[in-house]
Amino acid sequence: MDACKPYLASVLVQLTYTGFYVISKFIFDKGVNTYIFVFYRQAAASLLLAPVALVFERKKAPPLTLSIAVKLFLHALLGITWSLNMNNIGLKNTSASVASACSNTVPVFTFFLALLLGMETFKLKSLSGAGKAVGITLCLAGVMIIAFYKGPHIPPVHLHGHHGHSEGSMNHESTPSMATWIKGSLFTISSNLTWSMWLVLQGKILKEYPSKLLFTTLQSIFSTLQSLAVAMAFEREISKWKLHLDMGLVAIMYGGFIVTGVAFYLQSWIIEKKGPVFVAIFTPLALVFTMICSTILLGEMISLGSVIGGFLMVGGLYGVLWGKSKESMVCELPIRDEKVNVLVKETA
Numbered sequence: 001m002d003a004c005k006p007y008l009a010s011v012l013v014q015l016t017y018t019g020f021y022v023i024s025k026f027i028f029d030k031g032v033n034t035y036i037f038v039f040y041r042q043a044a045a046s047l048l049l050a051p052v053a054l055v056f057e058r059k060k061a062p063p064l065t066l067s068i069a070v071k072l073f074l075h076a077l078l079g080i081t082w083s084l085n086m087n088n089i090g091l092k093n094t095s096a097s098v099a100s101a102c103s104n105t106v107p108v109f110t111f112f113l114a115l116l117l118g119m120e121t122f123k124l125k126s127l128s129g130a131g132k133a134v135g136i137t138l139c140l141a142g143v144m145i146i147a148f149y150k151g152p153h154i155p156p157v158h159l160h161g162h163h164g165h166s167e168g169s170m171n172h173e174s175t176p177s178m179a180t181w182i183k184g185s186l187f188t189i190s191s192n193l194t195w196s197m198w199l200v201l202q203g204k205i206l207k208e209y210p211s212k213l214l215f216t217t218l219q220s221i222f223s224t225l226q227s228l229a230v231a232m233a234f235e236r237e238i239s240k241w242k243l244h245l246d247m248g249l250v251a252i253m254y255g256g257f258i259v260t261g262v263a264f265y266l267q268s269w270i271i272e273k274k275g276p277v278f279v280a281i282f283t284p285l286a287l288v289f290t291m292i293c294s295t296i297l298l299g300e301m302i303s304l305g306s307v308i309g310g311f312l313m314v315g316g317l318y319g320v321l322w323g324k325s326k327e328s329m330v331c332e333l334p335i336r337d338e339k340v341n342v343l344v345k346e347t348a
Contacts, residue, residue: 109193
């Protein structure tokens with residue numbers, strides 16, 4: 001059962017991101033400012049994590065040196081503040097399905113960054129290397145199909161009767177232009193690149209500062225301060241900062257408590273156990289989940305290209321997983337052989 005926990009945790013992380021894509025797209029279409037949203041989301045996460053970290057880590061917390069604090073601050077700036085703001089701009093200018101589809105560049109970015117830093121191996125002539133190569137190729141092919149092939153649209157499924165149909169029609173009429181879509185896609189890809197760097201660098205920083213709870217808490221606090229500065233720079237109108245009892249508040253609580261508070265902690269745990277690439281290769285699942293939820297809840301039109309691309313990227317996921325499992329088996333064999341030799345010598 002313990003061996004299954006990283007897999008289950010990774011699927012749970014992608015499910016939380018699916019909910020975030022759908023809710024965020026809904027509130028951005030209603031006019032919620034993306035920069036202010038990031039600030040409130042991170043503030044909510046900090047309010048949740050700080051007391052928990054104080055209770056559970058105050059006696060066993062590793063020393064926080066100036067060097068580690070600076071690394072955590074820059075790490076939060078890169079992978080949370082920058083990445084979240086770019087992602088929200090991209091989401092606002094495209095759709096939940098497109099933003100989720102673009103996020104499937106994360107496994108490719110993460111793998112090559114980890115390869116450059118010596119955290120991953122790639123031997124094309126081996127079975128594991130071939131599996132990884134096929135998996136990454138399928139992921140790239142899926143992204144290209146989603147980007148350049150639309151095909152016929154699949155009618156949306158509505159669970160809320162005539163009202164849902166009228167909202168769905170409104171969504172179709174307000175489909176972003178090609179220029180807006182390209183702009184949004186570029187912002188999303190930029191976000192995914194910094195997110196991939198954040199995943200890769202997280203493994204190295206956790207070795208210096210192994211407390212995953214404090215690691216997540218400090219980054220949330222740092223990103224809250226950074227996001228406040230960004231939001232104040234881009235939005236000066238006081239009325240935009242007011243919170244109301246609506247879906248905007250639900251999205252802030254969900255993004256702060258569930259995504260930043262829970263999912264980020266789970267990611268740190270998975271990275272410590274399996275490495276950054278393992279987290280990234282589960283990203284295609286969010287696309288499948290998002291396409292299903294956005295067509296049912298938001299009435300978004302899903303193209304045939306998105307469906308084909310989604311299946312290709314899930315196939316790529318299993319290809320990379322298979323390659324990594326083969327590598328694990330090869331690494332374990334010498335250890336087992338050594339244990340057998342020791343037992344033979346002891347009994348001789």
